[in-house]
Amino acid sequence: MEDLGGEQRFRREQRDFDGLFRAHYPEIVRYLSVRLGSREEAADLASEVFLEAFRRVPRLRWRGRPVLAWLYRVAANMAADSLRKRGREVFSPELMESAATPDPTETFPDREALARALESLPPDYQLVVHLRLVEGYSFAEVARLTGRSVGSCQMLMLRSARRLRANLEQAGVHVPA
């Protein structure tokens, strides 16, 4: 809980746009990269999220949740708008290119299928998986950022894992035990 900070950090982030940007831009880009399937689009949209933050964060009222929770909510809404405008849920190989080249002898080879499975999760599932496993927040912190209970976040994680496994099996990808 301490990592996300309390009211003091909230107030500081309200006043310090550069600090807010430096602290949270990378994770917002990572989150949007999965949502949008494109790192380039994610970077552009993340800039829009922070421009909105510049306009609105100074007027936010402290309600016990960090500014970061607000940033994720705005990012999620903007991503949904963007996907709606495109009218399609995309998968882009771009995200894959940023990762290491797959090894044909690997026992769990289908990185494309893995990324596709992650992108196909519902947004609230994706957010919990992203916060806990990509950014490394504890379940207590994830709960605070998403406005859910810890139990609810853990349940979403379980459902995400099952859905990922089902999607992978459907795609013919072997999941080792």
Place this chain on the structure above:
Amino acid sequence: MSRRDEQALAAQLARALDGRERPEGDVATLVTVLERATETARIEISDAVVERELARVRPRLEKPRARRPSSRLALAFGAVAAAAVAVVVFTFVRVPGTDVEAKALSALGGPASILEIRERIESATPGLFASSTRTAWLDQSRGIARWVQLSGGRRVEDVLVEHGRMRRYLPGQHLVIVGSTCRAFASGCAELVDPVAFYRQALAGGGTVGAKRDGDVYRLTLPVQTLPDAVRIEQRVTLDANTFLPTLIEWRNDGRTVSRIRVESIERIPRDQVFDRFEQRIPIGTKIEQRTVSGQPVRKLGETRLTLAQARSLEPALLWFGREFAFRKLRSIDRLDFNTGSAYRIRYGGITLWNFSSVVPPSVLAARLSAPAKVIPIKGNVAHFYFIPAGMVAVEIDRRGHSVALIAPQYTKTDLIGALQYLKPLR
């Protein structure tokens, strides 16, 4: 499955993901699926990229410009403005400011001087924080500063700043916090700047606003400086009119005085008498916490065993010793993911070779803090040697793109120098 069973399974999965419970059966599969599926999403975004994007966004934050005046009007306005600037410059900078400022800077010695300063730090608002005393050592030419702060007769912190990197030892908490910038620390940058160093920096930067003689002292008001965490500090400094050394530095923020630093003494130390003044003594067993730029602790997210093919595809190429080294076969190549980036661990029996850039592996960090480094030039580079109390030796060398550290038990310094010569890119 009942709702209660579902909840129990979700909690079991959570414990496995937290590393508190060994996953088995179905949970083990789910953990594997989750970890592998999120691998592709762990994109590293460097500080340089963040700064570039911030610079790209910043112009859009500015308000739209007012309509430009006509060129004739602009010329007339320009002429008046230039005259006004000339008057202002003459009034505030010409005399006596420049002379006092130059003498004040000269009193602190040139860039090569090493200073020992004793300060007393007081809150401008009585009772806001306890008064403390600080002894600071500054070596501007080497970019090193260290200070030890005492409060109530007890050492409360020992800070070492070396080329911008900071190491803050808090004896009361048995904790060392390491960060690449003062923005990484919860206390903010104001507490990680020595007031005299900050004052000298302001003087060297020029632009003194005012200097007034008041009996035996001069009073300077220095231009507002912005710390890396955007806190703006205005300094009001009282100088002894005879020595031109500071006796009182007041820090003001948003028009309010926030702290007073009484400078009790400033001495120059000959370079050959510095001894161990810039060495922190950190007891064995002290917890070490590495912080990201945003101030969050560096956290390990996961560990992945790489095949040789995967390791070969990395850019920049890892450095390794080949498939065998000193009769020890290559045992494993692992990528350790942290929230600030990844580090690569290559094991040959008991010898561990690390490749890293944005995150320092914990065992290397522990070696750095356990004893002062011995610096040895090696073929156009320098290697840092650390002797770890556990009987191991570590050597660290910076290469383009990343650093390499070798931790080896029962190796001598000579062995390690020899070993470094066998490093080659993993292609």
